[in-house]
Amino acid sequence: MAASFQLLRTDSATAARRGRLTTRHGLVETPIFMPVGTQGTVKALTPAQVREVGAQIILGNTYHLNLRPGSELVRALGGLHKFMGWDGPILTDSGGFQVFSLAKLREIRDDGIAFASHLDGARLFLGPREVMTIQANLGSDIAMVLDECPPWPCSREECRRAVDRSLRWARECRQIAIDNGFLGAGHQVFAIVQGSTFDELRHEAAESLAALDFPGYAIGGVSVGEPEPEMVKQVAATAPFLPANKPRYTMGLGTPPQILKMIALGVDMFDCVHPTRVGRNGAAFTPDGLINLRNERFRTDPAPLVEGMDNYTCRSFSRAYLRHLVMANEILASTLLTLHNVHFYLDLAAQARAHIEAGDFAAWSRAWIARYEAGA
Amino acid sequence: MAASFQLLRTDSATAARRGRLTTRHGLVETPIFMPVGTQGTVKALTPAQVREVGAQIILGNTYHLNLRPGSELVRALGGLHKFMGWDGPILTDSGGFQVFSLAKLREIRDDGIAFASHLDGARLFLGPREVMTIQANLGSDIAMVLDECPPWPCSREECRRAVDRSLRWARECRQIAIDNGFLGAGHQVFAIVQGSTFDELRHEAAESLAALDFPGYAIGGVSVGEPEPEMVKQVAATAPFLPANKPRYTMGLGTPPQILKMIALGVDMFDCVHPTRVGRNGAAFTPDGLINLRNERFRTDPAPLVEGMDNYTCRSFSRAYLRHLVMANEILASTLLTLHNVHFYLDLAAQARAHIEAGDFAAWSRAWIARYEAGA
Numbered sequence: 001m002a003a004s005f006q007l008l009r010t011d012s013a014t015a016a017r018r019g020r021l022t023t024r025h026g027l028v029e030t031p032i033f034m035p036v037g038t039q040g041t042v043k044a045l046t047p048a049q050v051r052e053v054g055a056q057i058i059l060g061n062t063y064h065l066n067l068r069p070g071s072e073l074v075r076a077l078g079g080l081h082k083f084m085g086w087d088g089p090i091l092t093d094s095g096g097f098q099v100f101s102l103a104k105l106r107e108i109r110d111d112g113i114a115f116a117s118h119l120d121g122a123r124l125f126l127g128p129r130e131v132m133t134i135q136a137n138l139g140s141d142i143a144m145v146l147d148e149c150p151p152w153p154c155s156r157e158e159c160r161r162a163v164d165r166s167l168r169w170a171r172e173c174r175q176i177a178i179d180n181g182f183l184g185a186g187h188q189v190f191a192i193v194q195g196s197t198f199d200e201l202r203h204e205a206a207e208s209l210a211a212l213d214f215p216g217y218a219i220g221g222v223s224v225g226e227p228e229p230e231m232v233k234q235v236a237a238t239a240p241f242l243p244a245n246k247p248r249y250t251m252g253l254g255t256p257p258q259i260l261k262m263i264a265l266g267v268d269m270f271d272c273v274h275p276t277r278v279g280r281n282g283a284a285f286t287p288d289g290l291i292n293l294r295n296e297r298f299r300t301d302p303a304p305l306v307e308g309m310d311n312y313t314c315r316s317f318s319r320a321y322l323r324h325l326v327m328a329n330e331i332l333a334s335t336l337l338t339l340h341n342v343h344f345y346l347d348l349a350a351q352a353r354a355h356i357e358a359g360d361f362a363a364w365s366r367a368w369i370a371r372y373e374a375g376a
Numbered sequence: 377m378a379a380s381f382q383l384l385r386t387d388s389a390t391a392a393r394r395g396r397l398t399t400r401h402g403l404v405e406t407p408i409f410m411p412v413g414t415q416g417t418v419k420a421l422t423p424a425q426v427r428e429v430g431a432q433i434i435l436g437n438t439y440h441l442n443l444r445p446g447s448e449l450v451r452a453l454g455g456l457h458k459f460m461g462w463d464g465p466i467l468t469d470s471g472g473f474q475v476f477s478l479a480k481l482r483e484i485r486d487d488g489i490a491f492a493s494h495l496d497g498a499r500l501f502l503g504p505r506e507v508m509t510i511q512a513n514l515g516s517d518i519a520m521v522l523d524e525c526p527p528w529p530c531s532r533e534e535c536r537r538a539v540d541r542s543l544r545w546a547r548e549c550r551q552i553a554i555d556n557g558f559l560g561a562g563h564q565v566f567a568i569v570q571g572s573t574f575d576e577l578r579h580e581a582a583e584s585l586a587a588l589d590f591p592g593y594a595i596g597g598v599s600v601g602e603p604e605p606e607m608v609k610q611v612a613a614t615a616p617f618l619p620a621n622k623p624r625y626t627m628g629l630g631t632p633p634q635i636l637k638m639i640a641l642g643v644d645m646f647d648c649v650h651p652t653r654v655g656r657n658g659a660a661f662t663p664d665g666l667i668n669l670r671n672e673r674f675r676t677d678p679a680p681l682v683e684g685m686d687n688y689t690c691r692s693f694s695r696a697y698l699r700h701l702v703m704a705n706e707i708l709a710s711t712l713l714t715l716h717n718v719h720f721y722l723d724l725a726a727q728a729r730a731h732i733e734a735g736d737f738a739a740w741s742r743a744w745i746a747r748y749e750a751g752a
Contacts, residue, residue, distance in 0.1 A: 040700060044707040048688065069675070069700040077678055077696055085692040280707075299445070302453055312424065316461040320453055324416060324445040331420040331656075331710055 004188060004215050005247045013362035015239065015266035018353055021216075021247050023089040023141040024186045025081065028056045030247060030268035031352050033259065033345040034091060036276060039064050040074075040084045043276050044334040045342065047085045053311055053343035054350065057089040057141075059271045062134050063098030067117050067124075071137035079139030091142040091190075091271070093251070094131040094173075097220075100149055108148060110165065128172035132189075136182050143182070144218065145173040147192040152226045159196045163205045166194045166220075170209055188215040190249060196221055197230060199237040206241035216247040219267070223252050232261055239266040256285065256348055257369045263352050264365060270349075275341035280334045282326040285344040287368070288375025293337070298323040305340050309347070313340040380564060380591050381623045389738035391615065391642035394729055397592075397623050399465040399517040400562045401457065404432045406623060406644035407728050409635065409721040410467060412652060415440050416450075416460045419652050420710040421718065423461045429687055429719035430726065433465040433517075435647045438510050439474030443493050443500075447513035455515030467518040467566075467647070469627070470507040470549075473525055473596075484524060486541065504548035508565075512558050519558070520594065521549040523568040528602045535572040539581045542570045542596075550588055559591075566592035566625060573606060575613040582617035592623040595643070599628050608637055615642040632661065632724055633745045639728050640741060646725075651717035656710045658702040661720040663744070664751025669713070674699040681716050685723070689716040 009018040019030040035042045035050060038061045042050050050058060060080055065071060074083050081087055096113065099106055103115035103124075112127025128146050135143035147166040150159050170191045177183045191214040195202030209217065219238045222231045235250060242248055249269035250262050259270050275285065282293045284305045291298070291305075301319035308314075313322070313336040325333035351368075355361040385394040395406040411418045411426060414437045418426050426434060436456055441447060450459050457463055472489065475482055479491035479500075488503025504522050511519035523542040526535050546567045553559045567590040571578030585593065595614045598607045611626060618624055625645035626638050635646050651661065658669045660681045667674070667681075677695040684690075689698070689712040701709035724744075731740040 039704045039706060040697070041706050041708040044711075046688065046708065046711065047692070068704055069696070073676060073696070076676065077694060083694070083697050083700075085697070300449060300452065312422065316423070318453060318459070320445070320449070321416070321459050321461070324459075328415045328444060330415060330417050331707055332417040332422065334707055335420075335422065335711065 005245060007245055009356060011264075011356050011361045012359065014264040014365075016263050016352070016356050016361045017266055017268060018356040019247060019268055021268075023057070023188065025087060025089040025141050026056075028089055029353060031263045031349050031356075032056055032269055033349045034059045034269060034271040035342050035345075036061075036271050036273045037084065037086070037090075038273070039068070040080065042338075042342065044280060044331075044338040049312075049335075049339055050086065050342070051088070053339060054346040055088065055342065057091060058086060060090050060092045060138060060140070061098060062092050062095035062131060062138070063102065065092075065138060066095060066134050067119055071134040075137035075139070081139060089141040090138075092135050092138055092140040092144065094144040094146045095126055095134065096131070096146050097149055097251070099126060108165075110168075112146065128169050129176055132173050132176040132180070132182065136180060136187075140187060142188045142190055142216065143177070144190050145170040145192055147194055147220055149194060149221050149224065150196050152196060152221075152224045154196050156198055156201075159194070159198050159201055162196075163194050163201050166192065167205065167208050170214075171212060174212055174214065190214055190216040190218050190247075192218040192220040192251070193238050193242070194221045195234070195238070197226070197234060202234065202238045203241050206238050210241065210243050214246065216249060217242045218249040218251050220251055222250055223254060228258065231258075232265070235262055235265050235267065256345070257372055259345075259348065260352065260365045260369055264362070272345075275345045276338050279338035279341040282333065282337065284322070284337050285341050286375070287371055289372055290376060293319065293323045293326045293333075295323075306344070309340075309343070311340055311343040313337070313343075381621060383621055385732060387640075387732050387737045388735065390640040390741075392639050392728070392732050392737045393642055393644060394732040395623060395644055397644075399433070399564065401463060401465040401517050402432075404465055405729060407639045407725050407732075408432055408645055409725045410435045410645060410647040411718050411721075412437075412647050412649045413460065413462070413466075414649070415444070416456065418714075418718070420656060420707075420714040425688075425711075425715055426462065426718070427464070429715060430722040431464065431718065433467060434462060436466050436468045436514060436516070437474060438468050438471035438507060438514070439478070441468075441514060442471060442510045443495055447510040451513035451515070457515060465517040466514075468511050468514055468516040468520065470520040470522045471502055471510065472507070472522050473627070475502060476525055484541075486544075488522065488545075504545050505552055508549050508552040508556070508558065512556060512563075516563060518564045518566055518592065519553070520566050521546040521568055523570055523596055525570060525597050525600065526572050528572060528597075528600045530572050532574055532577075535570070535574050535577055538572075539570050539577050542568065543581065543584050546585055546590075547588060550590065564591040566590060566594050566623075568594040568596040568627070569614050569618070570597045571610070571614070572597055573602070573610060578610065578614045579617050582614050586617065586619050590622065592625060593618045594625040594627050596627055598626055599630055604634065607634075608641070611638055611641050611643065632721070633748055635721075635724065636728065636741045636745055640738070648721075651721045652714050655714035655717040658709065658713065660698070660713050661717050662751070663747055665748055666752060669695065669699045669702045669709075682720070685716075685719070687716055687719040689713070
């Protein structure tokens, strides 16, 4: 497989990396945050707004899109990019994680996962062939392998079984993607390292998957309920065993400080519903922490969410106006707060890239987290 | 008062007019549709999107804005234009109509209307002084007088009382706007002609108000439950008695065919929640009538809402995608359908202006309505 990732620089004080990922739909400068477009839309934003705030790549959810509207339909309409009006790169998950978190009556078997749709109870099945076919139908630039994400906490035996099964599925997914021409056509497939809190299982999983030479690697099974120090420990126990010349991705992470901590451990890619979800709930990110616009103190506040921040929401509207929209349950509140929050995450990633390049990532990151946590 | 309206052309076959209204925040080419921004936002759209689809003037609701966030707060934050990020003209209603339709425990007295807020039951009062003060606080380019809108049907006596009271209130509102410098500063005040289905009362009200030389005139008390022929009759019974050199406005109207019929009767300005409301409910306007995206027949439809229509929704998305968003209850469905629907109304007004200029308004309008109604 052609090298699609260029490692431009590694920080001297931390394991932070500055990289560049090439996809069928353009370049992605890393570290990068990927806004989540679960059902074929980054919630409350137009693709033009997603682009306007600097998104380079977005996420789609295989589980949701396969249930509704169906991956065959998306394929018939020209693929997910055309369907949702986004011409940049798209990464899709395998759907496995949503089966674990959303579906009912699931049964994990060696050949895949049988489950009932959370929408209508229909009996469905996702195995390696199904997830690779669905992601090919969607036209993902980066597809994820099917994996088994053990719960936290779990026993060593449980975890062992999940790691073994995930490795088998990863191998099968890779072979399917070779056989059906997906990899050959320049799409990518990322493997996922499981292992829960068992360092030696993570080490083993990382090395086994590294040997298969995937275009990229995710660190899975983090942010599934464990305390933050445990999460950091798991990522720290995994990253060093991943190939340095491949991008690394922690799935479903996290708060702004968590993202900076993960970057310091050598992670390059992040996705999280946090900025969009809290935006729809009336909260906004600032360098001094998350603020809730419902708070009475913003009623007369003429300041923008973040002074000098260059996005439509901050350029055009006061906190008082945004609070009014939130209190009046106006849809525009969701749009403007989501727009700002997604920009905040993308801007944080851009700052991280600049500081890795400048060689002062560690000091900057420490100060950034200290200010954020002092305000929160 | 300085002339703010220029009558550019009158149609020969109908009473349709092509005009130009000058306001403190710019020109308005008439006939024009005004998107409704009830609570300081055209629901589901950013001001940038409202501008992008060609809006020249929008509406704000005094009743709503005075309850929340309060007109004093809006004034303290620089007025409604700055508050909501819209630098074009804004027309505000007096709030009277919403008191009739939304508020509880209302009592109509000669000095105004006492009522309980629909939000928290607070006892409030709107008289001529209150509505003019609130609209001055908001910084409206065009303020409406307080009026009493009698229900349909109503007795001649009831209507007589409402017409007399509305005339007194109009006179008071005008005097207040002179005394407090509102009119002198270039803001405008429009009078409202009531009279229900009693032609001679409408005639009388129109002439009495015309004598007061307001900058513009609304035909009120239409679209309050009466059948469409009755509504057309009322407008036809009023318009001829309004001064030809002043803009005419029917409040809260209507469907696309109704707007064309009103234009043919010599009405220049329209506002209606119809395009925004049906957009949020999953429906879209087309030249062949309103379509409901929930309909199964759109599930695989790759066509835009309206072929060749130049707005973001039609340029970028298929009916199949829009249907998916509607079915998945995504906020983006509301945004994209509202954007299209508001553009559809504004484009209809633009076409009407062009055809009045070209001298073929009557034939074009007849054909437009026939096609629309055949499809619906």
